[in-house]
Amino acid sequence: MAILDKTGIIKRLAVADAHANAELGRWGDLGEADPAAFAESIHRYVLCKFLLDDEEEPPATHDLNELAQLSVAKAGRLNPNEMTLLDVSRHCGATSSYMTKKVLLFMALSKHFDFAYPPVNTADIETTDELARIIQEKKSCSQSA
Secondary structure, three states: OOOOOHHHHHHHHHHHHHHHHHHHHOOOOHHHOOHHHHHHHHHHHHHHHOOOOOOOOOOOOOEHHHHHHHHHHHHHHHOHHHHHHHOOHHHOOOOOHHHHHHHHHHHHHHHHOOOOOOHHHHHHOOEHHHHHHHHHHHHHHHHHO
């Protein structure tokens, strides 16, 4: 893996964000979505957001903590001198970087799919499959209300 400078990291983040947004763009009405297909799409979204989508063999795990930890480890290898671009934990009350990643990930998804979920409860979400199920449940509740 090549060490990226600040510009390279910013470009890499932009590409990953575009891929993640394209993944979410596939889903309009979640009431019609196949749960397995939606769960796999959420897994790919997480890989993009965590910069794990360009690995030769992307992680097969669906465990959010493992994925977040892999992402933090990878960020350190991109360029240790530019870690401040990727590590937001210094501004989040000493929360671990991987937990911060999980919370920010869920906040982005709740904003995209327009539903409310207490960020503090995101620590209890263990897998991308569980995350997809919660999103579908929240959306189906809001659509039936």
